[in-house]
Amino acid sequence: MIKKFKSIEASQLTITELMLPSHSNFRGKIHGGHILNLMDQIAFACASKHSSNYCVTASVNKVDFLNPIDVGELLTLKASINYTGRTSMVVGLRVESENIRTGETKHCNSSYFTMVAKDDHGKSTPIPGIILTNKDEIRRYARSITRQKEGSHRTSRFSSEAFKTEDYLPLLAKSNAKIEFPK
Template sequence: MFKSTEESQITISELMLPSHSNFSGKIHGGYILNLMDQIAFACASKHSRNYCVTASVNKVDFLNPIDVGELVTLKASVNYTGRTSMVIGVRVESENIQTGKTKHCNSSYFTMVAKDENGKNVPVPGIILDSEQSIRRFSRSITRQDQAKKRSNNFKASEFKMDDYIELLKDHNAKVKL
């Protein structure tokens, strides 16, 4: 079975309150991560029609701070489907309600796994790639997975060769004492 990405896309908006802020009046990154995880869960569950769990989160860069009083909008869409997993793209934007100015605050990718009532992984519907953007997002997810596997293998304790990396350290804020 295959579903369009539009069938499971979700958008939520929330006003940022003082209770969400840190001491400098900016919204806590952890609070935004919590909202991102919730919308990724909702999107993945809607697509799979199953309970889903977060397996990993890929690269969260906080691009712009969010102020108290701004309206934050999160958008989630299925970018990739595997056998039992999905990559959910999440975009966060904030809007100054008084000026109407919007900022892109971050984008991230949540790998979610569908589970049955016994906690076992279950197959998910595939997605229909019906635009250049959807093909780009799906392809990017495949490439990101391949890069992660290579990175993990290169730095396995059993495979790591210190001599291959020791020169790399010289220009960084570290002192090697062996």
């Protein structure tokens, strides 16, 4: 029997991994793709732990690489359920690196992964809700709802049926683009 609600703490996860030369580019910085892979893994684990089901990534909301990560640093990823819908959940992620010698830590990025729980037949399946216990948890939950609404508005505004080129020409005039329609 599925629980109706679970605490956020019940599925929170933290992983720490040493960044190796095999994870780096030619300048000794860690590849963003490697970081994204780790983020997807911890989002999967957190969502699966909450839902008690296999989960898939439905979307990733904005990943900004704020600070480079060097070979030899410890990378810590933290994951927590921020929002639950009927079959989906938003996993909030925070990535930090630590210089082992100096102890200096850097916030490298934060992101939000929308994960969907799947049953044994690959169909979306209901999940437990979350229990909100403080102001920050309520803020994160409300922010997830707002982000979803803004995302659907953004998508519909730029659909090919609704988009009006003339509305955006002034915006393009100030950009590094040139419009040349074929004759």
